[in-house]
Amino acid sequence: MQVIIALITGLLIGAGIYRLLGGAKIDIIIGLILISQGGNLIIFASGGLKHNAPALLTDEATNAASMADPLPQALVLTAIVIGFGILAFLLTLLTRSSKA
Amino acid sequence: MNPLTSILIALLTPLIGALLALASRTRPKLAVTSAVTASAITLAASISLAWATRSGDVFAIHAGDWQAPFGITLVADTFAAIMLVVCQLVIVASVIFCAKTLDASYHRRFLYPLLMTLSFGTNGAFLTGDLFNLYVWFEVLLLSSFALMALLRGEDGHAAAWRYVVINLIASLLFLAAAGLIYGKTGTLNFAELRVRFSEAESSFLINSSAALLFGAFGIKSALIPLAFWLPAAYPKLPPALSALFAGLLTKVGLYAFFRVFGMVFSDGTAFPHQDVLFVVAVVTMVGGVLGAVGQGEMRRILSFHIISQVGYMALALAIYSPLALAAGIFYIGHHIIVKANLFLATGLVEAHAGSSDLSKTSGVMKTSPVIAVLFAIPALSLAGIPPLSGFFAKFSLLHSALQLSDWIGAAAIALVGLLTVFSMLKIWRAIFWGDAEPREAKPHPLLNLTSAVLGLTTIAIGLAAGPLFEIAQTAANGLIDPQTYLEAVLSTPL
Numbered sequence: 001m002q003v004i005i006a007l008i009t010g011l012l013i014g015a016g017i018y019r020l021l022g023g024a025k026i027d028i029i030i031g032l033i034l035i036s037q038g039g040n041l042i043i044f045a046s047g048g049l050k051h052n053a054p055a056l057l058t059d060e061a062t063n064a065a066s067m068a069d070p071l072p073q074a075l076v077l078t079a080i081v082i083g084f085g086i087l088a089f090l091l092t093l094l095t096r097s098s099k100a
Numbered sequence: 101m102n103p104l105t106s107i108l109i110a111l112l113t114p115l116i117g118a119l120l121a122l123a124s125r126t127r128p129k130l131a132v133t134s135a136v137t138a139s140a141i142t143l144a145a146s147i148s149l150a151w152a153t154r155s156g157d158v159f160a161i162h163a164g165d166w167q168a169p170f171g172i173t174l175v176a177d178t179f180a181a182i183m184l185v186v187c188q189l190v191i192v193a194s195v196i197f198c199a200k201t202l203d204a205s206y207h208r209r210f211l212y213p214l215l216m217t218l219s220f221g222t223n224g225a226f227l228t229g230d231l232f233n234l235y236v237w238f239e240v241l242l243l244s245s246f247a248l249m250a251l252l253r254g255e256d257g258h259a260a261a262w263r264y265v266v267i268n269l270i271a272s273l274l275f276l277a278a279a280g281l282i283y284g285k286t287g288t289l290n291f292a293e294l295r296v297r298f299s300e301a302e303s304s305f306l307i308n309s310s311a312a313l314l315f316g317a318f319g320i321k322s323a324l325i326p327l328a329f330w331l332p333a334a335y336p337k338l339p340p341a342l343s344a345l346f347a348g349l350l351t352k353v354g355l356y357a358f359f360r361v362f363g364m365v366f367s368d369g370t371a372f373p374h375q376d377v378l379f380v381v382a383v384v385t386m387v388g389g390v391l392g393a394v395g396q397g398e399m400r401r402i403l404s405f406h407i408i409s410q411v412g413y414m415a416l417a418l419a420i421y422s423p424l425a426l427a428a429g430i431f432y433i434g435h436h437i438i439v440k441a442n443l444f445l446a447t448g449l450v451e452a453h454a455g456s457s458d459l460s461k462t463s464g465v466m467k468t469s470p471v472i473a474v475l476f477a478i479p480a481l482s483l484a485g486i487p488p489l490s491g492f493f494a495k496f497s498l499l500h501s502a503l504q505l506s507d508w509i510g511a512a513a514i515a516l517v518g519l520l521t522v523f524s525m526l527k528i529w530r531a532i533f534w535g536d537a538e539p540r541e542a543k544p545h546p547l548l549n550l551t552s553a554v555l556g557l558t559t560i561a562i563g564l565a566a567g568p569l570f571e572i573a574q575t576a577a578n579g580l581i582d583p584q585t586y587l588e589a590v591l592s593t594p595l
Contacts, residue, residue: 020270025262032269039276046284072283075232079276082239086269089243093250093265097258 005045012038025097029090036083040076047072101145103152103159107176109145110184111223113138118216128207132199135212139192139219146184153181156575158589160229169290169591173229177586178576179430180226183356186434187226189558190348190441191219193551197341200545201448206339209251218244218345225353229590231279231289231365234357238275238321242268245350248342249334257337264334271320278313285310292590294365295583307366314361315374322354324415325385328408332392335407336400340448343400347407348441352433355414359433363418363426364580379419383513385412390520399447399457399532402524403440406483409517410436416510417498425501426577431570432498435490435562439479442555446476449552450532452544459528464537471549473533478556480529482563484522490562497570 012034020031047069117138124130152159156178163172176184195215202211221241228234246268249261283289285307286297298307320327331351335343362374389409396402414436417429447457449472454462466473482489485496495518502510562569579586 028266032266032273035270035273036276039273039280042277043280043283046280048284072280075280075283078232078236082236085243086239089246089250090265090269093246093258093262096250097262 001049001051002045005041005049009038009041009045012041025094029087029094032090033083033087036079036086040079040083043072043079044076045072101148103149103157103176104161106145106149106152107159107161107174107227110142110149111174111220111227113142113145114216114220114223117142118213118220121212121216122210125210125213128199128204128212131207131212132195135195135216136192136199138216139188139195142219142223143185143188143192146181146188149176150178150181150185150572152176153178154572154575156579156585158579158586160589169230169288169293172233173290173292173590174227175229175291175586175590176227177579177583177589178572179356179359179580182430182434182572182576183226183352184223186437187222187349187352188219189555190345190437191215193441193445193555194341194345194348196551197344197445197448197548200548201341201452202339205253206251210247211251214244214247215345217241218248218349220244222349222353226356229291231282231291231294231361234360235272235275235279238353238357239272241350241353242272245346248346249338252337260334260337263330267320267330271317274313274320275317278310278317281310281313282307290590291360291365292583292587296587296591298366311362311366311374315377318354318358318361319381320354322351322358322415323408323411324381325388325408325412328385328389328411331408332401332404335404336398340400340444340451343404344441344444344448347403347444348437351407351411352437355411355433358415359418359426359429359580363421364583364586375419375421378415379510382412382415382419383509385409385415386513386517387412390517390524393524394520394527397459399450399459399528400444402528403443403447406443406521406524407440409521410440410483412517413495413498413514416513417501420501420505420507420510422501422505423574423577423581424504425498426580427570427574428494428497428501430576431573432494434569434573435482435494435559438555438558438562439482439491442479442552442559443476443483445548445552445555446472446479449475449544449548452548453542454532454540455542457532459531462532463535464533466533467537468540469543472544475549475552475556476533477529478559480525482559484525485518486522488560488563490559490566493563493566493570 016031016034019027050068117134120134121131158177161174218241221237224237228237246265249264252261323331386409389405393402393405414429414432417425451457453469453472454465456462482491485491499511499514
């Protein structure tokens, strides 16, 4: 699991940088999106990856070992929202400058 | 006023101001009033906070009563309070200038809400107590600054905005990845908790990667060469009222993050050689920035390159990292924010008066408007480090701290760059203010002269009261080097 996530992260960031260096504005936007998804995956994996472990306290699972870490998930949510806002802004900027 | 209340007021007033300005968007006068009022209230709260923290006390608020390191913490220590006060001063001045110098097309386009959210973001960045929230606040202020950049018209403006947006987004992504890695390694993001963890001997293998990523991110944001060339491409395109705000605030928030993270959180327990790297980068930045400034032919461009060279000074203070050097660096940041913003405002006055700030087109402003000449001369001399202005004490204390550690390279760079700064200021002076004048009728609004004069007087006052103010800077520096009070306030305050 860790290895897969690590590989995907590397792939996303590598592909993102490749597109970023493409030069056209739409290339740059796509590159930034890919890199930010890679960053989100880094955060997601930073809490440790667990199988079948909800990030909730239930009656039968009150020990930390059977729980997934909820904080990285909250951080990823925040990062996704910020990324979405930035993406909307970038696309607006793109349409503006292509109109001008 | 209760310091905890001041923290909340300083943080939330800009947001309320933004909402009010947004609601009164169709009536620019009302929007200006709400923006200026909100900034003034924030300034008052910041001053009361600085007064409360002047002897090194630290105040912390835990949001939702979640104890640190689990919850979100707002912390005000001496350093943060100093930053809040000087930044708010510049914001008030800039809002007044925006109201009086920008043409009507700006006023209809969300200008004041964006100025307020920018202020909201900077205040949050200064007051936050954990790394991820620092990232979030950075995003708040960056998005505001992106949108302000996007108000620029024309092909040039779009290109500048585009470059600025992309490079800062890359910095943010580096920052985000670093925060993720640090959380994975230590299991916490709270500054105080991180400091405690790093002082326990842990392996620093992953911390090094995060430190390097953070170094890159903050380096881009605070415009250190070789990561600085987006700045002179973007800032000169802005109208002076906005470039004063950008020049004063944005790079300095990056420096604040540098001081906070590398000065307090990472200062022991990491093997990342940030001091050595920072030293080289700082000296290159100082020299490169000022050489760039000497080669320019337009006031705004010269001043933009000066930002870079001055950022180098402050980074050098962090690289030397003795208590005196750090205090000098903090004093320098405070002085620089006010002076740099004031120089851009004076450029705005020159443009309002003479129509252009190009060295080859404009001359003889001294004859047609001595007031503007004086208003420009004060911050220019202060930036170059002429006594008894604030810049002299900032430079002198930094030089003193370099000589104390017999750091000859740093000391030589400080002296040489100071001279070159004087040289490029003289270049502006000779071209713009001396020489023959064509008759000019345009007079900037007296309120603008007053605003610029208040900032100029602040510069003089900082110079005259350098002793007590430097003591406060020393308190702030000691709070970074030995954050015992900070740790106690954050990790064990019962609300």
